[in-house]
Amino acid sequence: MSLAPVRGCVVLRPYGYGLWERLVAELDARFKATGHENAYFPLLIPESLLVREQQHVEGFAPEVAWVTQGGGEPLAERLAIRPTSEVTIMTMYAKWVQSYRDLPLLINQWANVVRWEKRTRPFLRTLEFLWQEGHTAHASATEAAEEVQRMLGVYADVAENVAAVPVYAGEKSESERFAGALHTFSIEALMPDGRALQAGTSHEFGQNFARAYGIEFSAEDQTLQHAWTTSWGMSWRMLGGMMMVHGDDRGLRIPPKLAPVEVVIVPIHKGESGEVRAAARELQQRLAGAGFRVRLDEREQSPGWKFNEWEMRGVPVRIELGARDLAAGAVTVVRRDRAFKEEGQKTTVPLEDTPLRLRALLDEIQRSLFAQAKAFLESHTIAARDRETFVRLLRERAGMIEIPWCELAACEAAVKEATSATTRNVRRPARGPTCVACGEPAKAQAYFAQSY
Numbered sequence: 001m002s003l004a005p006v007r008g009c010v011v012l013r014p015y016g017y018g019l020w021e022r023l024v025a026e027l028d029a030r031f032k033a034t035g036h037e038n039a040y041f042p043l044l045i046p047e048s049l050l051v052r053e054q055q056h057v058e059g060f061a062p063e064v065a066w067v068t069q070g071g072g073e074p075l076a077e078r079l080a081i082r083p084t085s086e087v088t089i090m091t092m093y094a095k096w097v098q099s100y101r102d103l104p105l106l107i108n109q110w111a112n113v114v115r116w117e118k119r120t121r122p123f124l125r126t127l128e129f130l131w132q133e134g135h136t137a138h139a140s141a142t143e144a145a146e147e148v149q150r151m152l153g154v155y156a157d158v159a160e161n162v163a164a165v166p167v168y169a170g171e172k173s174e175s176e177r178f179a180g181a182l183h184t185f186s187i188e189a190l191m192p193d194g195r196a197l198q199a200g201t202s203h204e205f206g207q208n209f210a211r212a213y214g215i216e217f218s219a220e221d222q223t224l225q226h227a228w229t230t231s232w233g234m235s236w237r238m239l240g241g242m243m244m245v246h247g248d249d250r251g252l253r254i255p256p257k258l259a260p261v262e263v264v265i266v267p268i269h270k271g272e273s274g275e276v277r278a279a280a281r282e283l284q285q286r287l288a289g290a291g292f293r294v295r296l297d298e299r300e301q302s303p304g305w306k307f308n309e310w311e312m313r314g315v316p317v318r319i320e321l322g323a324r325d326l327a328a329g330a331v332t333v334v335r336r337d338r339a340f341k342e343e344g345q346k347t348t349v350p351l352e353d354t355p356l357r358l359r360a361l362l363d364e365i366q367r368s369l370f371a372q373a374k375a376f377l378e379s380h381t382i383a384a385r386d387r388e389t390f391v392r393l394l395r396e397r398a399g400m401i402e403i404p405w406c407e408l409a410a411c412e413a414a415v416k417e418a419t420s421a422t423t424r425n426v427r428r429p430a431r432g433p434t435c436v437a438c439g440e441p442a443k444a445q446a447y448f449a450q451s452y
């Protein structure tokens with residue numbers, strides 16, 4: 001990743017884009033397995049469309065970039081660059097839905113969006129970012145609510161089992177809700193500096209958008225009804241979170257399932273060694289044939305230079321192949337999840353067994369990275385029992401601070417004022433009778449934290 005020649009934007013170089021492609025592949029397969037299809041809608045939104053859902057437009061107005069001129073002429077109507085696509089997609093759904101037989105509509109879009117953030121941060125908060133936005137319309141509230149939970153589950157699955165980032169899934173408080181939603185659910189991860197990162201959201205809109213954009217259908221009982229809609233999104237921010245959670249002082253550590261390169265082969269030879277080169281190429285072909293994402297590094301640089309570079313890039317496994325290894329019919333396998341010279345970092349594997357051993361090793365690395373991150377999250381999730389401790393832990397940025405909470409906006413605002421921390425999400429029921437922050441009756445169990 002590099003900074004772009006425009007403020008607040010980044011350039012993904014091929015390796016970074018390879019990470020994004022892996023995330024896309026894993027999400028996309030799950031979207032399709034749950035009945036969704038991909039489609040594409042325009043980047044620009046006429047202002048008159050955007051303003052129809054009042055809460056939605058108020059929520060997004062400060063972040064919208066506008067196009068006011070085209071072809072050298074001022075435009076009769078300003079066009080928003082999409083910050084999200086509810087309004088365009090709901091407008092189209094209104095044309096596509098007449099009967100309950102047209103429902104559900106289960107569509108996902110892979111797209112870029114622009115949000116004019118005042119403060120940006122590479123990968124975590126950029127003016128333009130890549131994401132997916134799912135938009136669905138249903139014939140009943142129950143079906144829509146199920147959809148929202150199903151997709152929240154997909155996000156938690158991808159975060160934990162692909163990116164190896166453990167998360168807390170729950171509902172956002174009223175003040176943290178998506179503009180125009182009845183309920184917003186999120187997954188929240190914890191970064192090594194004690195800040196929380198929202199990594200995916202799923203929203204239940206009830207009939208709000210269907211009323212604003214006219215999505216009406218005749219139900220089975222012949223009555224005319226508004227559809228129930230949802231939306232859900234995950235962006236490349238998930239990758240930023242993954243890099244922070246797993247990185248160490250030598251650079252990135254990429255979980256195998258997300259790695260564009262799972263294994264790199266570095267041949268070691270002084271001068272020309274046809275035998276070593278040939279063996280390395282043969283191994284690469286064998287591994288590629290067995291389905292591994294494998295790279296053979298035949299560049300001119302020294303082996304040590306290559307080791308450093310691939311370690312920095314976080315490739316899960318490096319295979320070193322030299323004349324001595326070859327004579328012994330073996331390769332040296334080095335795992336990136338272990339520290340330098342740590343027990344088990346380097347092992348010797350018979351050349352013949354490499355594919356089998358590699359599969360097992362990659363699975364083990366995937367599990368080990370998740371276990372390390374999970375241990376960190378658990379040791380930095382702290383139940384506060386009194387207000388004083390609660391405030392101190394939040395100020396110290398000690399992690400996810402858990403309390404029985406009243407769900408009152410005034411209480412949340414007071415905590416934010418005192419500590420700059422916010423509610424991340426809540427689960428029901430509360431595990432105590434009164435709110436630790438203010439003493440009112442508790443309604444839910446909440447995670448508070450500083451956040452990005």
Ligand SMILES: [Zn+2]
Pocket residue numbers: 405406407408411412435436437438439440
């Ligand atoms: Zn309270």
